[in-house]
Amino acid sequence: MKADKLRELDIKELDAQVREAREQLFRLRFQMSMGQMEGVKKFRALKKDMARLQGILRERELSAQKG
Numbered sequence: 817m818k819a820d821k822l823r824e825l826d827i828k829e830l831d832a833q834v835r836e837a838r839e840q841l842f843r844l845r846f847q848m849s850m851g852q853m854e855g856v857k858k859f860r861a862l863k864k865d866m867a868r869l870q871g872i873l874r875e876r877e878l879s880a881q882k883g
Contacts, residue, residue, distance in 0.1 A: 840862055
């Protein structure tokens with residue numbers, strides 16, 4: 817998901833997205849360890865999305881502290 821679209825979401829929706837991404841990462845890691853997953857493209861993309869989500873949450877946290 818693009819960062820612009822993520823910035824439009826409120827904090828509750830972002831938290832839900834983070835929880836969902838963590839669950840998916842766990843499942844993908846488990847599948848990879850069992851040898852069931854062939855490609856890692858989805859895993860990499862999910863890690864990048866997770867980083868975007870956490871970055872936006874941190875931005876909001878810092879802006880709330882300033883203002």
